[in-house]
Amino acid sequence: xxxxxxxxxxxxKQVKMRAKVRNALIYPVFVLAxxxxxVIVLMVKVVPTFxxxxxxxxxxxxxxxxxxxxxxxxxxxxxxxxAIALIFKLYANTEKGRMNVAKxxxxxxxxxxxxxxxxxxEFAANLTTLIGAGLQLTRAVSIxxxxxxxxxxxxxxxxxxxxxxxxxxxxxCMREADCLPDILVDMTAVGEETGELESTxxxxxxxxxxxxxxxxxxxxxxxxxxxxxxxxxxxGYIVLAVYxxxxxxxxxx
Numbered sequence: 001x002x003x004x005x006x007x008x009x010x011x012x013k014q015v016k017m018r019a020k021v022r023n024a025l026i027y028p029v030f031v032l033a034x035x036x037x038x039v040i041v042l043m044v045k046v047v048p049t050f051x052x053x054x055x056x057x058x059x060x061x062x063x064x065x066x067x068x069x070x071x072x073x074x075x076x077x078x079x080x081x082x083a084i085a086l087i088f089k090l091y092a093n094t095e096k097g098r099m100n101v102a103k104x105x106x107x108x109x110x111x112x113x114x115x116x117x118x119x120x121x122e123f124a125a126n127l128t129t130l131i132g133a134g135l136q137l138t139r140a141v142s143i144x145x146x147x148x149x150x151x152x153x154x155x156x157x158x159x160x161x162x163x164x165x166x167x168x169x170x171x172x173c174m175r176e177a178d179c180l181p182d183i184l185v186d187m188t189a190v191g192e193e194t195g196e197l198e199s200t201x202x203x204x205x206x207x208x209x210x211x212x213x214x215x216x217x218x219x220x221x222x223x224x225x226x227x228x229x230x231x232x233x234x235x236g237y238i239v240l241a242v243y244x245x246x247x248x249x250x251x252x253x
Contacts, residue, residue, distance in 0.1 A: 032227055039234060054246075062245060068242075099152055106150065110222060114212065117211050123184065124204045125205040130143055141170070142161045156180075159177065174188060174189075184204055
């Protein structure tokens, strides 16, 4: 009963966290979608019209304007993005690709920290629940490895089971794997040494859940200005390409 209550609390927190992130992303996603629509309209309708006018003066267009003309081909954009998405998906479906994508997810600025904190929270919370339910440590670690979202960390944790079966402590296995935060590793080792592994992991789980919540909020705060900067860069590129062509056109009139 206690184990099921712990599991309920853990997964309830995860569901609420995802709902919070989803709600916070509504406005940025709306802004991004609107920006994409505006850019598509500009590239498909407005820019080609200007380019036809420039071409009628038989003037050599600047390189930046020529690149804009190339990009303004909407079908080319679709083909390029579809090809990139397909190649990435095929690569990510391979064992090596899945591993490299998972490693990359941990190195991305800001978002990498969220991935690491999420994995640490999943490790501590699930291991606490499984040990509390009476499972042997080796079995608990094996199951925990399967529920960690990051594939690289999941595989690292899964490999700990063979070392545990050889008689090594969990703390030693975690240090050898070197894929989880140092605080989690140190606290786990202390919990083992004092015979309070379950309660220690429970405490650490709460700590990482709080850290994850703050990290997610930090990402959401930075997301909106990042989108605005990206939109400004794209808009500036289009305006610059058109204006440079206009000035060059006036010079040959």
